[in-house]
Structures are given as C-alpha cells and as structure tokens.
Amino acid sequence: MPIRIPDNLPARKTLEDEGVNVMDSSRAERQDIRALEFGLLNLMPNKERTETQFARLIGATPLQINLSLVRVTDHQSKNTPEDYLNTFYQTWDEVKERKFDGFIVTGAPIANMPFEEVRYWPEMLEIMEWTRTNVHHTMFICWGAQAALHHFHGARRYRMDEKAFGVFRHKVIGQRSPFLRGLSDSPMIPVSRYNDIDRASLGDNLEVLIDNDEIGLCMLGDRNERAVYFLNHLEYDNRSLADEYERDIKAGLDTPPPQNLFPNGDTSAEPENRWRSHAHLLFQNWINEIYQTTPFDLGKIGTQ
Template identity: 75%
Template sequence: MPIRIPDNLPAAKTLETEGVMVMNSSRAARQDIRPLQIGLLNLMPNKERTETQFARLIGSTPLQIDMTLVRITDHQSKHTSEEYLKTFYSTWEEVKERKFDGFIVTGAPIAHIPFEEVKYWSEMLEIMDWTERNVHQTMFICWGAQAALHHFHKTRRYRMPKKAFGVFRHTLAGAPNPWLRGISDSPMIPVSRYNDIERSSISDDLEILIDNDEIGVCMLRDKVRQALYMLNHLEYDNRSLADEFDRDVKAGLNPEMPANVFPNGDSTAEPENRWRSHAHLLFQNWINEIYQTTPYEIEKVGRVAHEP
C-alpha cells in the first residue's frame, strides 16, 4: 500500500523514482480504509530533503499511511520559502486538536544552544506534552530526542571532546523487542552530533535499545510513555554526511573526514550506504507496532492503555 502525501509535494517525484508507492490526497479520499495517521514535525532547515528521507521509510510499509507535515507555528525558516511551507505544511496550532497514530520529531541544528534559550522552546514544551495525550507512539530524533529526554526525564547532556561524525558500528542492548526485530546484532548507523547524554542520568523509566561504547547511547525506549528516542540518523540518505563534510570544508572549518563514509577514505568517491536495510526495518517495525496496537477509532488515541 502507498503513502499519502500532499498533492504536488516535490518529494513525490524522488519517491516514485525509487519505487515507493505514492498516492495523492484526491485518490486516497476515494478508498474505504482507515489509514494510519503519521505526523512529521520537521525542524530541519532543508525541509524538502528531510521530508523525503522520512517519507521513503514510512512509505516502505504495506499499510496505507497519511503523512502530515508539521512545522513550528511562529518560527520563520531561513532556508525554505514561506510559500512552500504554507502549501505543504500545517502549523502545530492547526493540528493540535487532531489525534495521530504516530508522530516523528526531527533533529535541529541548534545543539550548541541551551534548551531554554531556543526561540521556540515554549512551543516545543507544549508539543512534547501534547504527544502524551494525542499520539499513540512518538519517535524523537537527534536534537528532538535530547529535548524530550531533558523534558520528560531530566536526562543531562554534555559536549563531547570532538564531534561524533561518520557511520559507526553499534550493538543491540536490552531484552528482545518489536522495534528491532530483524536488525543485525551490530548495525552500522550514521552519526552527526556534538552532544551525548550522561549515562548516570538515564532514569529507570528508560531502556537502552542500541548502544555504542565509544560515541554513546543511540536509541532508548520510554517504559512509561509510548516513545522512542533515536539520537542518531538511520533516516540519512547516501550523501547526507558527505554533503555536511563538503559544506564545512567550503566554510573553512577544516573538519575531520566522516568515519566509514567514503570508500578507501577518498572524499571524491561516492559514499556507500551501509545502513539502508536497518533504516527500513526500524520504521517498518515501528509502524507495524503502531498498527497492531492503535485504536481503530482514532479519537480514542491517548485514552486506551497499551503495554509494549
């Protein structure tokens, strides 16, 4: 089954080229089916690239998905036109009365700013609290994960001596769970962050699912809330890290080359994707878990207890 995205969204062409089944809103409206409602709060500057990355993963499921693109209400984007945002995105104010089966909160390039000094922090607090009542399962990514861990669990983050940058081998931790079903014992996962969380501040309400002794915790689940916290970037495409490296080189920042990205360490060579299958597995497992447990009557989301 296809993913339903807004009519004329530019990402549709990329997804169709890659073989992802895409359905526009007009066609989907004629189908007698209860599609899963997935929201994407996109905090990244390059909205189109990020929405494409997540849509290709969400669209790989055999279930029909309605994806709603969401943005912060009052924040003005410097990299995406207001016309584009008004055409394809809803503000949180416009969706906060809705219920969602799943909701994703992306990262944001503001890791150097204390949470309370982020311009839209007050709205982020409202959104994070809102997910507890209006979303069946939430996935927080990178900065979004750090923010939610800070808010819900008072988890402490710190600046690492140097940026964790590249594709690193991780290990699965904890008991078997539905979200990591089929994923290998040592998946390669893209990482791009300056901050890590203090292990001593991880509460008993959290369980580490994916870990790395060198660069820190990768993914946790919330035992109290229906939430996953992914600190790294399985959604990245082939060139995400390479383009970040090229950008920093051009800016004269003299960055270290991302680990395990370029074949034979040659930055002119096309990067190899060593994580694609794990990315698809994680999102298929997440959506399957949502499908198996979410109420059929979506207005009951947030009122029905669910044990993972």
C-alpha cells in the same frame, strides 16, 4: 504501500522514481479502511530533503498512511520559502486538536544552544506534552530526542571532546524490543552530533535499545511516554554526511572526513550506504507495532 502526501510535494517525484507507491487524494478516498495518521514535525533547515528522507521510510509499508507535514508556529524559516511552507505544511497550532497514530520530531541544527534559549522552546514544551495525549507513539530524533529526554526525564546532555561524525558500528541491546526485530547484532548507523546523554541521569523507565561504547547512546525506549528516542540518523541518504562535510570545508572549518563513509577513505568517491536496510527495517517494525496497538477509533488515542 502506499503513503499519502500532498499531491504536488516535490518529494513525490523523487519517491516515485525510487519505486515508492505514492497515493493521490482521489485514490485514498476510495479505500474503505482506516488509514494510519502520521505527523512529521520538521525542524531541519532543508525541509524538502528531510521530508523526503522520512517519507521514503514511512512509504515502504503495505499499510495506507496519511503523512501530515508540520512546522513550529513561532519560527520563521531562513532556508525554506514561506510559500512552500504555506502550501505543504501546517503549523502545530493548526494540528494540535488532531490525534495521530505516529508522530516524528526531527533534529535541529542548534546543538550548542541550551534548550531554554531556543526561541521556540516554549512551543516545543507544549508539543512534547501534547504527544502524551494526542499521539499513540512518538519517535524523537537527534536534537528532538535530546530535548524530549531532558523534558520528560531530566536527562543531562554534555558536549563530547570531539564531534561524532561518520558511520559507526553499534550494538543492539534490546533484542526483545518489537522495534528491533530482524536487525543484525551490530548495525552500521550514521552519526553527526557533538552531544551525548549522561547515562547516570537516566531513570529506570528508560530501556537502552542500541548503544555504542565509544560514541554513546543511540536508541532508547520509553513505555511510559509511548516513545522512542533515536540520537543518530538512520534516515540519512547516501550524501547527507558527505554534503555536511563539504559545507564545513567550504566554510573554512577543520572538520575531519566522516569516518567509515567513503570507500577507502577517498573523499572524492561516492559514499557507500551501509545502513539503508536497517533504516527500513526499524521503521517497518515501528509502523507495524503502531498498527497492532493503536485504537481503531482515533479519538481514543491518549486515553488507553
């Protein structure tokens, strides 16, 4: 690889234990190359788990990548200590003058709330507009994808009859997309959402790349906005869905077990990971495409 992250970030030890080559500041400064600049706007409550999941995938490339952790400015986290955020994260106000080769906007646990009622929605609008001029290519995930489709394309989302929850077989539609090179025809992908996008509201500028006839759209490409929208969760680790299920049960919710996750449907067994290779391949394709097309001069991003 390597990936460059803050030296004392807790995710570092997890990644190093998994064999991911993490670069420290002094080593990075000795390399006479133009590292790729990536940002992760982390909207999830469990910041540490989410940053580890994405760093794991970004870090599996032979290219040097500087990963900046970003949070919205107008939001007080209830789940992550402020000193942790101050140590490892920058607010969007602090990075908005910068340019990024790649930028990820995560999901957020506010699926049932209208976009305009989200407290930090005004800042999200600014961030989404900012990606047009300051980011070479953006990946919007889950709620982030729904928000961006709503903002850029006026796409309508609707609540499904029941939550899509589990690991589902999908169909690769956009075989010619550089982001999908090498993916099997029917990858298994983790899903956890109540909402889908009304296909009739999608414009001609969007290309469906991965789909599922029963639970809906998974991935769309957008050349005009230099973006992809991924409605599901290839970044999830083995226990992401299982832990969500256990939280629901402890809260007294009548949530059925995630489909196709536990061996033989036994919720006491350790979940099987059947999507890891697809996750790595998708992210490596995305990073490679960015590397091949981004300007060498960071200042020219958004102008070409």
